[in-house]
Amino acid sequence: MLRRYSKVLLVVTVIVAALVMSGSVFASTEAAAAPVAAGSSMPWWGWPLILFVVTFVLGIVAVLGGVGGGVLFVPIIGGFFPFHLDFVRGAGLLVALAGALAAGPGLLKKGMADLRLAIPVALIASSSAIVGAMVGLALPQDVVQKALGATILGIVAIMIMAKKSEYPEVKQADALSTALRINGIYHEVSTGQDVNWKIHKTPLGLALFIIIGIMAGMFGLGAGWANVPVLNLLMGAPLKVSVATSKFLLSITDTSAAWIYVNNGAVLPMMVVPSIIGIMLGSIVGVRILAKAKPTAIRYMVIGLLLFAGARALLKGFGI
Amino acid sequence: MAKEIKATEEQIAYAKLLDLGMKLGLLALVIMFTIYLTGIFTPHIPLTDVSKYWGLSVHKYLEVTNIPHGWGWLGMIGKGDFLNFTGIAFLAGVTILCYIRIIPILFKKKDTVYGALAILEVLVLVLAASGILKSGGH
Numbered sequence: 131m132l133r134r135y136s137k138v139l140l141v142v143t144v145i146v147a148a149l150v151m152s153g154s155v156f157a158s159t160e161a162a163a164a165p166v167a168a169g170s171s172m173p174w175w176g177w178p179l180i181l182f183v184v185t186f187v188l189g190i191v192a193v194l195g196g197v198g199g200g201v202l203f204v205p206i207i208g209g210f211f212p213f214h215l216d217f218v219r220g221a222g223l224l225v226a227l228a229g230a231l232a233a234g235p236g237l238l239k240k241g242m243a244d245l246r247l248a249i250p251v252a253l254i255a256s257s258s259a260i261v262g263a264m265v266g267l268a269l270p271q272d273v274v275q276k277a278l279g280a281t282i283l284g285i286v287a288i289m290i291m292a293k294k295s296e297y298p299e300v301k302q303a304d305a306l307s308t309a310l311r312i313n314g315i316y317h318e319v320s321t322g323q324d325v326n327w328k329i330h331k332t333p334l335g336l337a338l339f340i341i342i343g344i345m346a347g348m349f350g351l352g353a354g355w356a357n358v359p360v361l362n363l364l365m366g367a368p369l370k371v372s373v374a375t376s377k378f379l380l381s382i383t384d385t386s387a388a389w390i391y392v393n394n395g396a397v398l399p400m401m402v403v404p405s406i407i408g409i410m411l412g413s414i415v416g417v418r419i420l421a422k423a424k425p426t427a428i429r430y431m432v433i434g435l436l437l438f439a440g441a442r443a444l445l446k447g448f449g450i
Numbered sequence: 451m452a453k454e455i456k457a458t459e460e461q462i463a464y465a466k467l468l469d470l471g472m473k474l475g476l477l478a479l480v481i482m483f484t485i486y487l488t489g490i491f492t493p494h495i496p497l498t499d500v501s502k503y504w505g506l507s508v509h510k511y512l513e514v515t516n517i518p519h520g521w522g523w524l525g526m527i528g529k530g531d532f533l534n535f536t537g538i539a540f541l542a543g544v545t546i547l548c549y550i551r552i553i554p555i556l557f558k559k560k561d562t563v564y565g566a567l568a569i570l571e572v573l574v575l576v577l578a579a580s581g582i583l584k585s586g587g588h
Contacts, residue, residue: 172501174497174498174499174500174501175497177501177504212501212504212505213504213505214504214505214506214507214508214511216507216508216511217504217508220508224538224541224542227541227542228472228476228541231468231471231472231475231541231544231545232472232476234465234468234472235465235466235468235469235472236465238457238461238462238464238465238468239457239461239462239465240457241456241457241461244461245457245458245460245461245464245552246458246564249564249567249568249571250567252571253567253570253571253574256571256574256575256578257574260574260577260578260583263585264583264585267508267585268585271507309563310563310564381468381545382545382571382575385542385544385545385546385575385578386574386575386578387578388542389542389575389578389579390578390583390585392535392538392539392542393519393520393521393578393579393580393581393583393584394508394519394584394585395508395511395512395517395519396508397535397538398500398504399482399483399486399531399534399535399538400497400500400504400531401504402534402538403479403480403483403534406476406479407480410476
């Protein structure tokens with residue numbers, strides 16, 4: 131059964147990669163031929179259909195690899211599709227936003243995501259995301275491509291090196307988190323235990339969310355890759371609380387950045403809607419496969435994909 | 451028997467509204483996009499021409515397609531492509547509604563600091579949504 135799923139996923143990935151590669155050849159050839167707007171020899175629905183199929187696969191891979199859809203969407207769609215990076219980032223933010231909105235209610239109701247932890251962090255991250263979005267839309271594309279490439283490669287490094295701690299040791303809560311009463315209890319289903327948690331190093335953690343917010347807005351990546359290490363490793367929230375709160379946080383951070391992209395015209399429904407539907411359907415399928423798949427192998431695949439897409443973005447930034 | 455852990459009142463209220471808003475938003479998105487594809491409402495940019503513009507920077511795109519900034523799309527809502535923005539704007543507005551929902555709960559519980567933080571968040575999101583903030587060209 132497991133082998134069947136793996137084979138199906140591999141075949142779909144290869145087909146999609148081939149489609150995208152062939153399409154990107156078309157796109158680059160035509161872009162060189164036409165100085166302003168590159169039309170496509172494909173019918174108008176060709177690219178949106180490929181986008182739907184690719185985002186469906188990305189949805190599966192994202193769940194299995196334990197990453198958000200946005201972090202895969204922007205470098206891969208930006209690197210291999212004919213869409214301008216402005217629209218890719220706008221779509222990426224809305225894809226990450228839709229995923230976070232869909233996951234939020236369940237995580238909040240179960241008490242996995244914590245509103246008291248999220249509210250101060252979200253205020254800082256969402257304010258910074260506005261700045262990031264405005265700067266990102268104002269910068270030349272080659273600069274954004276280079277920065278995006280470097281960021282993706284940095285994310286790969288974080289994914290490879292960052293450790294996780296199920297229950298970080300927090301000897302004493304700091305003054306700020308004590309004043310804000312950021313602590314809680316969650317029920318760990320696997321052990322049947324109630325886990326009491328508190329956090330520390332809150333001022334430093336909040337300061338880091340300024341950078342995270344700016345990067346989320348600038349690149350449209352979502353920010354789970356940065357949220358989780360800061361909440362878990364630095365501030366000491368349990369891993370499950372960190373992951374759930376991070377996912378919920380994206381619904382707030384990406385809202386502010388998404389509005390900047392919407393109001394500045396960087397949202398094309400023909401890209402956004404197939405992407406959102408594709409990635410959400412993919413996520414549903416991914417969750418079903420998750421129980422039977424080998425997460426480690428998939429995680430290496432995600433790291434490989436990001437490495438490739440990050441290098442591609444960097445090279446595009448240098449005009450190579 | 452394990453004691454039942456319940457999320458706070460404001461967390462549950464937030465979650466319920468988010469759940470409803472997210473479902474309505476996604477449904478609206480799918481319906482509007484279907485209407486767009488069927489051509490019931492003529493789009494501002496014909497479906498066959500969209501590919502001519504998606505490779506342009508957003509500034510060039512707005513210039514050549516004569517599309518207004520900010521909430522200007524509301525004036526073009528009768529066009530099939532701009533109809534989609536109602537679903538997108540709704541999804542992007544759900545979080546603001548959720549925050550507004552929990553503000554009275556927080557103040558009722560005398561949680562003044564979090565009540566103030568929630569008001570600040572609403573102001574930040576409304577500022578982002580207002581269309582006042584424009585990005586420079588590149």
